[in-house]
Every structure is written in structure tokens, then in C-alpha cells.
Amino acid sequence: MSLILAATMGNPSGVGPEILIKSVVRFLKKAKDTKVIVFGNRKVLEFYSSILEEGAEFMELIKSSRVGIADIGNLKDDDFTPGEPSEAGNIVQVEFLKEMVNNLNTYKISGIVTMPISKIGLVREGLDIPGHTDLFKRMFDLNFVQMLFYIARKPLVALNTTHIPLAQVSGAIKKDDILRNIKMLHFAMTQLFRIDDPSIAVCGLNPHAGEGGLLGKEEQNIIEPAINEAKNEGIPASGPFAADSIFYRAFNGKYKAILAMYHDQALIPVKLYGIASSVNITLGLPVIRTSPAHGTAFEIAGKGTADYRGALLSFEIARKIAIRVPRPIVWKY
Numbered sequence: 001m002s003l004i005l006a007a008t009m010g011n012p013s014g015v016g017p018e019i020l021i022k023s024v025v026r027f028l029k030k031a032k033d034t035k036v037i038v039f040g041n042r043k044v045l046e047f048y049s050s051i052l053e054e055g056a057e058f059m060e061l062i063k064s065s066r067v068g069i070a071d072i073g074n075l076k077d078d079d080f081t082p083g084e085p086s087e088a089g090n091i092v093q094v095e096f097l098k099e100m101v102n103n104l105n106t107y108k109i110s111g112i113v114t115m116p117i118s119k120i121g122l123v124r125e126g127l128d129i130p131g132h133t134d135l136f137k138r139m140f141d142l143n144f145v146q147m148l149f150y151i152a153r154k155p156l157v158a159l160n161t162t163h164i165p166l167a168q169v170s171g172a173i174k175k176d177d178i179l180r181n182i183k184m185l186h187f188a189m190t191q192l193f194r195i196d197d198p199s200i201a202v203c204g205l206n207p208h209a210g211e212g213g214l215l216g217k218e219e220q221n222i223i224e225p226a227i228n229e230a231k232n233e234g235i236p237a238s239g240p241f242a243a244d245s246i247f248y249r250a251f252n253g254k255y256k257a258i259l260a261m262y263h264d265q266a267l268i269p270v271k272l273y274g275i276a277s278s279v280n281i282t283l284g285l286p287v288i289r290t291s292p293a294h295g296t297a298f299e300i301a302g303k304g305t306a307d308y309r310g311a312l313l314s315f316e317i318a319r320k321i322a323i324r325v326p327r328p329i330v331w332k333y
Contacts, residue, residue, distance in 0.1 A: 002033045003110050005257045005318055006103075008096040009040025010115030012089045014296025015306035017048045020115050022308035027315040028066055034319055037068040037107055039100040041092065042076050048262045052304055068107075082302025085118055093117045094135070094207055101139045104287060104327075111322035114291040118298075120247045132291060133282050144333075145284035146184050149266065149293055150317055151274040155201075155250045156193070156257040158185045158264045158283075173205055173218050174181075178226035178259070184333035185257055186235045188283050192321045195198040201246050201255040202227050202239030203265060209242045221263050223261075235274050276309045279317050286328035290314040 007024070010016020017040065024036050038045065049055030061067040073092035080089060100112060119131050129135045137145045147159040160181050161172045182200060189198035203209075204223060206216030213220055223240040230237040239246070243260065246267040250258050260266035270278055270293065278293040292310030300306055 004035050005111045006037050006100050006109045007113045011093045012044045012295050013085045015301050016115030017044050018306045019308040019311040021058045022054050023311035025057045037098040039070045041073045042071040083298045094214040097288045111288045111318035113318050116296045118296050147271045148281040150279040158259050160261050175222050175226045182230040182237050199255045200237040200257045201250050202259045203243040204240035205261045209240045276307050279314045290318040
């Protein structure tokens, strides 16, 4: 095997174990040069293998060593029920991630793919971290990371701010951060995705991008100066644009990427255009990390109906980037 990807199982009571099994079986049929090491709980994986059509193939992949299992967490019977998150499950979902990060070099891991975790579960267990992105930022001791969303056959979409309350967004909009996000997005477009025309549309913050200052000054005072500085460095960035129209224009071919100012400004169109075929990518880590762009979906866990396409695409994108840019990735922004 020439490439090793690591995968975490996500919250044991969510759809993570199911879409992991479904996607790994399909992924490894095509990726003959790749091995997957799953950081999860063997008991949970064996349960899902017993109820899923793909389960027998998954177990055969383990026997043939194309799938390795890093068995973590001694979950008791009452700790794991599909659709019913538990205290133990909330704790072990983080242990999967910690073990994976601690063993990147041990297993010579080239890329990581994470299944959905429970954000509420993180908070309930005392972690003031609202998701994977911020958790990885802390685990790798980094000052800056970026959330990027890949949608099949659509522009890339990046966030300038991530998981913060809407009331705090205006105060979090800084020129230097916008410039840094534009530069990191440009690096990803040219180096990770090899996009020949790395044109970037930058969203405004306010309705109508401030309407010339009538509806807000952030565009004139903060966002536009950052765009101009990026242009001076040779980056084809444009804007600020009204968010209610720029996604339509970009998704119809005008731009290859969008930088949004806040979470829902980006995620509503991303999930509208392709929730089942979109991937969340963390930029700034020494190793590429991808994940399906949806949550734990506790309401359908254990029913065998979870859509695996986002997870499968996550494996495919992680492999493609890992081949192009070996770790450690040296980011330039």
C-alpha cells in the first residue's frame, strides 16, 4: 500500500459508523493503493457490520488488512444505542480524534477523514469547543485554520468566521483575517485543487453589501481594503458582493470560489445545492482533513438508510489531495 488514510467513527450513536462502513467498502474498491485505519470502537463497528448489506465486505477488508481498527473505548451495552447519545459516547468521540492525532506519525498517515460528532455532546462533557474545526485547531496548537466546503462540480466555499453567535460576527470581521483567508483559499485552489483560474468572490457582510454605506460600513472600511491588498499581491479576488446574488453567479460559472463572512451565509447555499455531495475540509493543518458536511442525524441512526455519498466523497478528496501535497503541508498565506 502506498497511501494510508485515517478515519474516525464519529459519535457511536449517530450515523457515523454506518456511513463509514458504506463509504469505505465502496472507496477501497477503486483506491487499490490505499489502506484505511479506523479510529473507533470495534464493538460498534461489528454491530453495524451485522445489520448492513456492506457489513460482510467490510469485515473481509479487515481480515485482508486493507482496513485496520484502532479499538478505542470500552463501551458497555447501555453506552451504545443507535439514535440515543450517551455520556460515554460523547466522551469517546473525542478520544477517537485524540488517538488519531497522536498516531499520525506512528501509522504514517497521509490524510484524515472524520465522521460526524455531536457538538452538544462536546459541550455537555465540558469542552468549550463547537466542532471538529476548533478541536483540531487546539489539538495541533494552531493560531489559524479555515473551513472550506467542496461541492461536486461547484465553486469552493470558505468561511471568514466559523462557529460564533451571529451577534458577534460584525465585531469579528477584521481586515487582516479576511486577507489571510483570501490567501489561504488561493493557496488551496492552486496547490490542493490545481485550479487554473483561481478567481475568488468575496461576500459583503450587510444586505446589498452595505448599499454604499447606507446599510453598514464594514464593506467600505474593512472588507474592500482587504480585497485590494490581495489584488496587489496578485490574487484574483473581487468584491465585496451582495451575498444574495453572488452565490447564484458563482455557482453558474462566474467564479471558482467564494469567501463568505459568516457560517450560515455560506452553509445555507452549500447545503441547498448539495448536502449529500459536499465535503467539509479543514485548511491549515499539517495533514489534510475532510468530513461529510452534515451532522450525526441521530433520528435515522441504526436504520440503515443514511446517505453515504458525502462520506465517500470525503475519502476521495482526502486521497486526491494527499497524493498531490504530501504531509506535512506547508501553508503559505
